[in-house]
Amino acid sequence: MPADALSSALLPAGLHDVLPSEAAHEAAAVERLLAEFAAQGYRRVDPPLVEFEENLLSGPGAAMSKQTFRLMDPHSQRMMAVRADITPQIARIATTRLKNEARPLRLCYAGQVLRVKGSQLRPERQFTQVGVELIGALEAEADAEVVLLAVQALTAIGVPHLSVDLCVPTMVSRICAGLGLGEDEIRQLRAALDRKDAAAVAAVGGPAGALLESLMSASGPADRAMQALAALPLPEGAEKDRRRLTDTLALLHAAMPDLTVTVDLVEHRGFEYQTGLSFTLFSRAAGELGQGGRYRAGAQGDAKGDGRGEPATGFTLYMDTLLRAVPPAKAPGRVYVPHGTGWDTARRLRADGWVTVAGLAPVADAAAEAKRLQCGHWLAGGDVKPVG
Amino acid sequence: MPADALSSALLPAGLHDVLPSEAAHEAAAVERLLAEFAAQGYRRVDPPLVEFEENLLSGPGAAMSKQTFRLMDPHSQRMMAVRADITPQIARIATTRLKNEARPLRLCYAGQVLRVKGSQLRPERQFTQVGVELIGALEAEADAEVVLLAVQALTAIGVPHLSVDLCVPTMVSRICAGLGLGEDEIRQLRAALDRKDAAAVAAVGGPAGALLESLMSASGPADRAMQALAALPLPEGAEKDRRRLTDTLALLHAAMPDLTVTVDLVEHRGFEYQTGLSFTLFSRAAGELGQGGRYRAGAQGDAKGDGRGEPATGFTLYMDTLLRAVPPAKAPGRVYVPHGTGWDTARRLRADGWVTVAGLAPVADAAAEAKRLQCGHWLAGGDVKPVG
Numbered sequence: 001m002p003a004d005a006l007s008s009a010l011l012p013a014g015l016h017d018v019l020p021s022e023a024a025h026e027a028a029a030v031e032r033l034l035a036e037f038a039a040q041g042y043r044r045v046d047p048p049l050v051e052f053e054e055n056l057l058s059g060p061g062a063a064m065s066k067q068t069f070r071l072m073d074p075h076s077q078r079m080m081a082v083r084a085d086i087t088p089q090i091a092r093i094a095t096t097r098l099k100n101e102a103r104p105l106r107l108c109y110a111g112q113v114l115r116v117k118g119s120q121l122r123p124e125r126q127f128t129q130v131g132v133e134l135i136g137a138l139e140a141e142a143d144a145e146v147v148l149l150a151v152q153a154l155t156a157i158g159v160p161h162l163s164v165d166l167c168v169p170t171m172v173s174r175i176c177a178g179l180g181l182g183e184d185e186i187r188q189l190r191a192a193l194d195r196k197d198a199a200a201v202a203a204v205g206g207p208a209g210a211l212l213e214s215l216m217s218a219s220g221p222a223d224r225a226m227q228a229l230a231a232l233p234l235p236e237g238a239e240k241d242r243r244r245l246t247d248t249l250a251l252l253h254a255a256m257p258d259l260t261v262t263v264d265l266v267e268h269r270g271f272e273y274q275t276g277l278s279f280t281l282f283s284r285a286a287g288e289l290g291q292g293g294r295y296r297a298g299a300q301g302d303a304k305g306d307g308r309g310e311p312a313t314g315f316t317l318y319m320d321t322l323l324r325a326v327p328p329a330k331a332p333g334r335v336y337v338p339h340g341t342g343w344d345t346a347r348r349l350r351a352d353g354w355v356t357v358a359g360l361a362p363v364a365d366a367a368a369e370a371k372r373l374q375c376g377h378w379l380a381g382g383d384v385k386p387v388g
Numbered sequence: 389m390p391a392d393a394l395s396s397a398l399l400p401a402g403l404h405d406v407l408p409s410e411a412a413h414e415a416a417a418v419e420r421l422l423a424e425f426a427a428q429g430y431r432r433v434d435p436p437l438v439e440f441e442e443n444l445l446s447g448p449g450a451a452m453s454k455q456t457f458r459l460m461d462p463h464s465q466r467m468m469a470v471r472a473d474i475t476p477q478i479a480r481i482a483t484t485r486l487k488n489e490a491r492p493l494r495l496c497y498a499g500q501v502l503r504v505k506g507s508q509l510r511p512e513r514q515f516t517q518v519g520v521e522l523i524g525a526l527e528a529e530a531d532a533e534v535v536l537l538a539v540q541a542l543t544a545i546g547v548p549h550l551s552v553d554l555c556v557p558t559m560v561s562r563i564c565a566g567l568g569l570g571e572d573e574i575r576q577l578r579a580a581l582d583r584k585d586a587a588a589v590a591a592v593g594g595p596a597g598a599l600l601e602s603l604m605s606a607s608g609p610a611d612r613a614m615q616a617l618a619a620l621p622l623p624e625g626a627e628k629d630r631r632r633l634t635d636t637l638a639l640l641h642a643a644m645p646d647l648t649v650t651v652d653l654v655e656h657r658g659f660e661y662q663t664g665l666s667f668t669l670f671s672r673a674a675g676e677l678g679q680g681g682r683y684r685a686g687a688q689g690d691a692k693g694d695g696r697g698e699p700a701t702g703f704t705l706y707m708d709t710l711l712r713a714v715p716p717a718k719a720p721g722r723v724y725v726p727h728g729t730g731w732d733t734a735r736r737l738r739a740d741g742w743v744t745v746a747g748l749a750p751v752a753d754a755a756a757e758a759k760r761l762q763c764g765h766w767l768a769g770g771d772v773k774p775v776g
């Protein structure tokens with residue numbers, strides 16, 4: 001069996017060894033993202049891999065229940081769960097240990113999550129989640145800040161062709177509620193909107209059918225979408241969502257006039273726990289890189305959390321997809337340092353930016369040995385020389 | 389209940405939230421350590437948190453069996469284990485996926501491990517393990533390289549008063565075997581040596597009793613220990629251990645003449661799986677920081693691995709104890725940037741090394757708001773001013 005097939009047989013499906021160069025690439029990208037977050041005042045926290053099941057899976061965490069591995073804790077005799085998502089942990093920290101810290105509270109994190117099953121789009125069962133949470137701020141400025149921060153950080157690590165898709169997953173339900181639709185009608189409408197089935201949406205009839213059809217067809221580039229949206233008569237609740245969208249777009253445009261922004265006026269899939277302005281980050285090179293949006297932090301036991309807990313927004317990036325869009329940094333040159341070279345000589349080379357690879361025994365042909373050890377250079381009589 | 393007590397009640401014993409400043413401190417130290425490893429040609433690998441139980445717990449991994457959480461994999465219907473130690477995973481990668489890479493193979497890693505129980509000395513059940521493995525090299529130069537690398541990396545992150553304690557855990561058994569002692573006698577001797585009970589060691593009598601008593605009393609500062617050791621008549625197997633100790637000490641002294649090195653000639657606890665020269669890293673400020681030594685990589689199913697697998701050495705650092713010895717880096721200054729400040733203005737401040745904390749709404753007293761948000765400075769009319 002070739003080494004690669006052997007290795008995959010050794011590991012459970014969806015779990016991988018990250019090998020040299022790829023592991024360094026990921027670590028460097030994660031640290032750079034966190035440095036960008038830190039530069040805007042987001043402070044790092046690091047919750048544990050495992051918590052009591054009842055805490056990890058309450059409130060918004062409940063969504064991940066089927067994706068979560070359980071462990072029995074022999075100490076407390078209670079069930080623990082391995083985190084499948086870090087976001088609920090950050091909300092827990094904000095609303096318990098850091099509940100007396102000044103608001104808005106800016107936190108960031110990076111860590112591994114484990115899931116029971118991979119999906120078709122993401123077969124991996126373990127991946128690195130990196131993100132921020134901005135807790136205790138209601139303003140559109142907060143919505144804009146996290147979008148801009150995501151764009152800034154992704155740009156810093158070299159993600160090309162970045163675009164942001166904004167949505168307000170609450171808008172459709174508020175329109176339906178405002179127009180007095182029943183539960184069955186809403187469910188049918190949602191399904192039709194998810195399929196982007198204009199005919200089925202129109203078939204619902206009445207003012208809701210017409211309105212939602214307009215929302216659907218207006219989705220696209222931000223300017224055009226907002227122009228169309230401005231002309232539509234919205235019930236009161238949805239009017240608030242429209243205003244937030246308008247304000248956030250204005251702030252994004254003022255900060256980054258060249259940013260590609262689209263608006264989806266009927267999207268809600270993947271945002272079941274969002275309570276307001278939400279967004280997805282895309283790169284033409286790699287697809288979906290992450291998503292974020294408003295929720296209520298610390299509204300435990302109440303999945304949607306409307307009106308309870310603290311207002312919060314944030315985003316999560318998935319490093320596996322993201323790294324496909326990022327060119328690895330140029331690795332520093334490796335220089336073979338023959339056996340017997342002094343420690344200080346090697347140290348000076350490292351101070352000059354070289355990676356030194358020490359010969360552990362004398363060899364007849366140092367240049368050949370350098371090549372064998374994947375060094376592009378070797379040290380010959382005090383000089384760094386390229387290998388043949 | 390105060391926030392802290394509430395939080396500890398929320399988490400299982402031995403598991404903790406790492407809060408701001410501490411989390412950044414740890415992350416910075418880990419990245420710096422890995423940068424030092426990389427500068428000497430150690431390439432990062434990142435094995436998964438979870439593997440099949442039978443792979444993770446075979447060979448040297450078997451030692452951690454009781455400390456390891458198990459999970460049922462619904463995909464394969466096989467038992468998986470959450471890693472309690474990363475070292476066996478690195479050995480697995482070296483001897484499977486990287487078996488065709490040139491030797492010596494230099495690998496490094498950083499990651500979380502989870503254990504069923506904390507110990508009295510280390511109540512934590514989750515911690516960050518950071519280390520290197522040097523695989524496929526038999527030379528004393530390899531032993532010296534990993535010790536020097538550990539010292540170099542720990543010094544780089546600011547660990548003060550560093551010392552290294554060398555031992556050869558095989559020496560006592562080789563002496564006992566060479567002098568024909570029986571199993572019971574060896575067990576009694578080991579127990580007496582572990583207690584540092586000179587009288588009980590001498591009571592074993594014969595040449596072994598005298599020799600081991602001399603070894604025990606000779607342990608201490610390297611110069612004195614080696615002088616005493618040189619004068620002792622050793623059986624053949626142990627003679628090899630003495631030579632390795634002498635050669636390694638000479639290499640350490642040549643590279644770092646000021647390094648504090650002690651030698652323990654009878655130590656073996658904590659080195660049950662080591663097959664040759666081993667070491668413990670200490671700081672007066674924090675105690676034991678990590679340990680390392682020789683083993684056989686890929687000798688699966690054979691706990692001691694003598695003569696099978698590849699010769700290997702390496703070390704593991706425990707970040708929890710280590711960070712107690714390291715002063716945190718000075719945090720960059722935080723400047724409050726009032727509402728309405730342009731994106732480019734804030735970006736320029738960040739380029740100058742400031743952390744910017746944006747005001748999300750207008751406030752009457754920007755200096756007071758800066759203070760409330762733990763900023764030492766605020767932006768007033770284009771100038772960064774200290775708060776009050």
